[in-house]
Amino acid sequence: MSQSSKNISTVAPDLRSRIGNVEFKNPVLVASGTFGYGAEAKDYCDIEQLGGIVTKSVSWKPRVGNHPHRIVETPSGMLNSIGLANVGVHTFVKEKLPYLAKFDTKIIANIAASSMEEYRDVLELIEQNAVENLAGYEINVSCPNVKDGGLSFGTSVERTEELTALLRQSTDRLLIIKLTPNVTSVAPFAQACERAGADAISLINTVVGMAVDIYNREPRLSTVTGGVSGPAVKPIALAKVYDARKASAIPIIGIGGIITAEDAVEFLIVGSSVIQVGTANFVHPDAGVRVAKGLEEFLRAQGIAHVTELVNSLKVRAELKAAGW
Amino acid sequence: MSQSSKNISTVAPDLRSRIGNVEFKNPVLVASGTFGYGAEAKDYCDIEQLGGIVTKSVSWKPRVGNHPHRIVETPSGMLNSIGLANVGVHTFVKEKLPYLAKFDTKIIANIAASSMEEYRDVLELIEQNAVENLAGYEINVSCPNVKDGGLSFGTSVERTEELTALLRQSTDRLLIIKLTPNVTSVAPFAQACERAGADAISLINTVVGMAVDIYNREPRLSTVTGGVSGPAVKPIALAKVYDARKASAIPIIGIGGIITAEDAVEFLIVGSSVIQVGTANFVHPDAGVRVAKGLEEFLRAQGIAHVTELVNSLKVRAELKAAGW
Amino acid sequence: MTPEDSQMLSRVTRRREIAPGLVTLRFLNPKVAHTTVAGQFVNVLPKVGFLDPMLRRPFSVYNIDGDEAEIIIQAHGRGTNILTETREGDMLDVLGPLGNPWNTASGDFKTAVLLIGGVGVASMQLLTRTLVSSDVPVQTFYGARSKTLFALDGLTNLHLSTDDGSEGFHGSNIALLRSQLEEGSIASPKLFVCGPTGMMRAAKALAAEFKIPCELSLETEMACGIGICQGCPVVTDDETFNTTGKRFRLVCMEGPSFAAERIVI
Amino acid sequence: MTPEDSQMLSRVTRRREIAPGLVTLRFLNPKVAHTTVAGQFVNVLPKVGFLDPMLRRPFSVYNIDGDEAEIIIQAHGRGTNILTETREGDMLDVLGPLGNPWNTASGDFKTAVLLIGGVGVASMQLLTRTLVSSDVPVQTFYGARSKTLFALDGLTNLHLSTDDGSEGFHGSNIALLRSQLEEGSIASPKLFVCGPTGMMRAAKALAAEFKIPCELSLETEMACGIGICQGCPVVTDDETFNTTGKRFRLVCMEGPSFAAERIVI
Ligand SMILES: Cc1cc2nc3c(=O)[nH]c(=O)nc-3n(C[C@H](O)[C@H](O)[C@H](O)COP(=O)(O)OP(=O)(O)OC[C@H]3O[C@@H](n4cnc5c(N)ncnc54)[C@H](O)[C@@H]3O)c2cc1C
Ligand SMILES: Cc1cc2nc3c(=O)[nH]c(=O)nc-3n(C[C@H](O)[C@H](O)[C@H](O)COP(=O)(O)OP(=O)(O)OC[C@H]3O[C@@H](n4cnc5c(N)ncnc54)[C@H](O)[C@@H]3O)c2cc1C
Ligand SMILES: Cc1cc2nc3c(=O)[nH]c(=O)nc-3n(C[C@H](O)[C@H](O)[C@H](O)COP(=O)(O)O)c2cc1C
Ligand SMILES: Cc1cc2nc3c(=O)[nH]c(=O)nc-3n(C[C@H](O)[C@H](O)[C@H](O)COP(=O)(O)O)c2cc1C
Ligand code: FES
Numbered sequence A, B: 001m002s003q004s005s006k007n008i009s010t011v012a013p014d015l016r017s018r019i020g021n022v023e024f025k026n027p028v029l030v031a032s033g034t035f036g037y038g039a040e041a042k043d044y045c046d047i048e049q050l051g052g053i054v055t056k057s058v059s060w061k062p063r064v065g066n067h068p069h070r071i072v073e074t075p076s077g078m079l080n081s082i083g084l085a086n087v088g089v090h091t092f093v094k095e096k097l098p099y100l101a102k103f104d105t106k107i108i109a110n111i112a113a114s115s116m117e118e119y120r121d122v123l124e125l126i127e128q129n130a131v132e133n134l135a136g137y138e139i140n141v142s143c144p145n146v147k148d149g150g151l152s153f154g155t156s157v158e159r160t161e162e163l164t165a166l167l168r169q170s171t172d173r174l175l176i177i178k179l180t181p182n183v184t185s186v187a188p189f190a191q192a193c194e195r196a197g198a199d200a201i202s203l204i205n206t207v208v209g210m211a212v213d214i215y216n217r218e219p220r221l222s223t224v225t226g227g228v229s230g231p232a233v234k235p236i237a238l239a240k241v242y243d244a245r246k247a248s249a250i251p252i253i254g255i256g257g258i259i260t261a262e263d264a265v266e267f268l269i270v271g272s273s274v275i276q277v278g279t280a281n282f283v284h285p286d287a288g289v290r291v292a293k294g295l296e297e298f299l300r301a302q303g304i305a306h307v308t309e310l311v312n313s314l315k316v317r318a319e320l321k322a323a324g325w
Numbered sequence C, D: 001m002t003p004e005d006s007q008m009l010s011r012v013t014r015r016r017e018i019a020p021g022l023v024t025l026r027f028l029n030p031k032v033a034h035t036t037v038a039g040q041f042v043n044v045l046p047k048v049g050f051l052d053p054m055l056r057r058p059f060s061v062y063n064i065d066g067d068e069a070e071i072i073i074q075a076h077g078r079g080t081n082i083l084t085e086t087r088e089g090d091m092l093d094v095l096g097p098l099g100n101p102w103n104t105a106s107g108d109f110k111t112a113v114l115l116i117g118g119v120g121v122a123s124m125q126l127l128t129r130t131l132v133s134s135d136v137p138v139q140t141f142y143g144a145r146s147k148t149l150f151a152l153d154g155l156t157n158l159h160l161s162t163d164d165g166s167e168g169f170h171g172s173n174i175a176l177l178r179s180q181l182e183e184g185s186i187a188s189p190k191l192f193v194c195g196p197t198g199m200m201r202a203a204k205a206l207a208a209e210f211k212i213p214c215e216l217s218l219e220t221e222m223a224c225g226i227g228i229c230q231g232c233p234v235v236t237d238d239e240t241f242n243t244t245g246k247r248f249r250l251v252c253m254e255g256p257s258f259a260a261e262r263i264v265i
């Protein structure tokens, strides 16, 4: 339990992180659906201090999203049922992507769709309109809040693999599959994504949950169930990352309840190459920058030269490994 | 959002609740593993004001449980990896059950085992030594913290059904199957339990999670992963109850993060016949009594005569039902 | 504005309890104090350093004075209960000002009629100040459950009403206003409305009936307050955005005040 | 004891800051004040009304006086940080007294040697009082990082040591005690030990070396403090409970103090 006694370095620690052939200036990205398309938060957050921005899921056509109520606070977390409200890929490539191109940070375009073809068409349209800092795509097969939002892919290993293989043909940029935690084990999904040529997986999207208005005896979300996010799900997310890490060598993007640099370090140690900050942005729009700065301080205090030294550094005793933990 | 304007009754509301042919004086039970065998908490809690006590899981032989560390606090919740530490069924029937027989409340004996035969043998030994207030059995097929603790049953619909059918032959008392939330959907499990003749299902056991000591880069629990409980999991538990409720007519015992009477009411509305209070007992050993009292106040304030009026009273708009929510 | 100064820890310099559960908190925040226009709001953390409750809560800016701003809080749930117990010297984490001001420049009215229900008074003091300083006549119809619940500072030309008859007109401020509109005693009015949903709905109907412009300041549950969560929409009928024929507008970005005729309430 | 009076909201009547992050809180709780025996502890909620942090934190009873009891808290994590900021007049939710007292009646010693590291002092004031009132000679070896961190109230026959040499012996209290044991100047001693794990381990070894009885007051993470969560065990080697050859003992129920020779530390 004692703090590392390594020498405290005066050299700035190196935060650069890598997935495939893409280098991020630090391992802290902001999560899809929690940072808009960048413009919304720029008055509150110095975007260029982020490792990257994952944009709100876009589909082929614009979507207005679900009827209110869309959010409910829960203990140390929140439920949402936004329903993939988005401007559609045409507006995305015409307005949002060019705007994002101005910032010195990496952009990952998150895509949600209801068929193989739609996923491919959206990806290809973005690919045709790619800007220089577009690092790649995150494929949302895990939104619990729309009935045609991909979760039918996300809960089937076969369809996940097929979709990954299909999209792999359309881009040389990063192809990241964002998995749902709402399955018995994420291990076969991680393996399927690796087989089909994905560059990474993201874990986790939100956990299915609900809340009840006890006075009206109605669900508090218009769609009955929604997705839980925030600190409440952090232990669950870490276990999912661990499950995937044991089963596959594919790079992992850790997500779920990250508020502080210490939270981020947990995800890195368990095996994430980079992490994403989601719900925390709603509380502090500069949450990602806070995490990145905190990470730098942590590395300095612990005498760690490169953030990559943390990645996948979890020590698990041999007898536990042998016993299957 | 407005409070019910029904007349505030001066007659005491009726809290009696029922599963099968067993009547509980109120719908508030304490959950297995969070109240010992009754004796431990009796100085802090007026046990006879509880609807019932579900005892710590017992197995055939005593188990010492997992090596420390066994618990970690998490945001609005905790992780545990107790590892089914228990006195074994022989001590249970010799010492614990006779002690519990003295209280005017229902007892449900929770059983954990690693084989069909062990489950049956434990149940039959208790059956042979049954006391009058023994209402039945809760079968733990969902402990995530021991490798042979039943989760191999709990994640297989077939084995759950087979086990339920087997145990059904050995008792006419309540047979309750305690399901894990760590599956893609609990619906087929609920259906399997119903088919095989269970009287009820309990939902949820803990959610798999983990936490990392970032200074030592070690898991904070000795078994790496453990189970998350407490308010953090309440929205997840409610969604699981809803999932089971839609799929089956079997009575449900709602569990997960219940701290207040309002939490309990959410579970009743979604479709639980009775509920269990778990982690809250660690904070307030009389948490169950607080919930039962709060429930009575709630019913009175809302002018509800019988607590059973709340059960399964969730109003879901027809178009949502049609769309599969 | 730089990203740093739009969210700041602000020391509470004064706490006043107007009635049980109705409290004003004044805090040092030059940015909010100097840049807020009537109708804007701030998003405040219930308790600094705690993860539960986790989300900020929105409050209209009630008053500004030098480098200090003030909010008025009605305790009605977990977060507001905690906030009303804030003590002088404590820190508030304040994000803002957010949202858009009341539209006082629409030119389609001569008299501003402020229609207030309960803690809907929160943005009305600054609105009064703005209107008075531009020499716009103001009439204020302010209803509360009981006379102890009025927060009258900085309001003008008051017509009070209470549900329990303890002060002013015994009944709703809608009924009171209706009688004056029927008399035609208010020259070319525009309604500026904030209060409970029922009152807003009635105000919308009243405005339609008398064909007068009406602006509603709406409240919805908010996570971020800055347009990134998409959690706070109201339903409008003003455009066919896609096949559903519905359009949602974000209260935090496009509101909180909207022209009443377009809002489905 | 009825179920009701073992857990109670207790008003804080006095808060003293001994050093930054080292605070005593005195609170009104007749039950704890009248029934605690030296070595017992209370389990305290970090903040009443909040779900996060959710679990209570255990603290030895530091002092009792009339109807009031006192704890001493070293800030070192989330819960203790919150608790050290408790103000006079605030309410603490206190469950206790819990656990077992120090075993002062074992009859196998003449001199009680209190070996204290840092905030391990917490149970030593009451222990001193108990021993002194039974005319047992007491020698107290108290080590801290620096002289500002001593809480000396109610202790007796002090041998102080500091890590930084700012007061007393420059070095560990174990080294200081060893030299006295080697001199044989303490008649038939028994060690009563509370401090950081490293110190406890050294104390156990020292006691074994000099063949003197030794009792350790242990700290483990606790959820309930009353034996219902099974979360707080230490490993012992005293019995073969089953095939593993290990036995776990619950610190809250069977401790917090244990005979050193049986504890695997
Ligand atoms: C732009 C804007 C400006 C605002 N300005 C102000 C302001 O200046 N001053 C002010 O006081 N408020 C203002 N509000 C409202 C304020 O933000 C909310 O009151 C606050 O967010 C509620 O937070 P809470 O944690 O107290 O309530 P929560 O605990 O989050 O929610 C309380 C909820 O519990 C339920 N509930 C509880 N008890 C009952 C019951 N008996 N019957 C039925 N339902 C019940 C209801 O669903 C209710 O919404 C404003 C809101 C907005 C959007
Ligand atoms: C019977 C008993 C009696 C006790 N009596 C007292 C008493 O009288 N006074 C008192 O002050 N304490 C006492 N304690 C200890 C006290 O209960 C704990 O300090 C408290 O529970 C910690 O709670 P927390 O929320 O502050 O720490 P948490 O935040 O829960 O935990 C802090 C944890 O964070 C980790 N950590 C944080 N920073 C670092 C770092 N730099 N390097 C390595 N790890 C780090 C460690 O794992 C550490 O355990 C007693 C304990 C027991 C069991
Ligand atoms: C309001 C909200 C909207 C979200 N929208 C999307 C989305 O459009 N696409 C997506 O892949 N994930 C979406 N997510 C999931 C987050 O990106 C993230 O995976 C999840 O919230 C867990 O991380 P967190 O706990 O840090 O928020 C959304 C989450 C929230 C809370
Ligand atoms: C420390 C601890 C020990 C538990 N032990 C058992 C057990 O032995 N058998 C069992 O079926 N469930 C056990 N559970 C699960 C609880 O009974 C309950 O299902 C779960 O904690 C969710 O409810 P809660 O959030 O109210 O705690 C345990 C939970 C905790 C926290
Ligand atoms: S509150 Fe987040 S978009 Fe309006």
Ligand code: FES
Residues within 6 Å of the ligand: D221, D222, D223, D224, D225, D226, D227, D228, D229, D230, D231, D232, D233, D250, D251, D252, D253
């Ligand atoms: S702390 Fe719960 S059993 Fe000891």
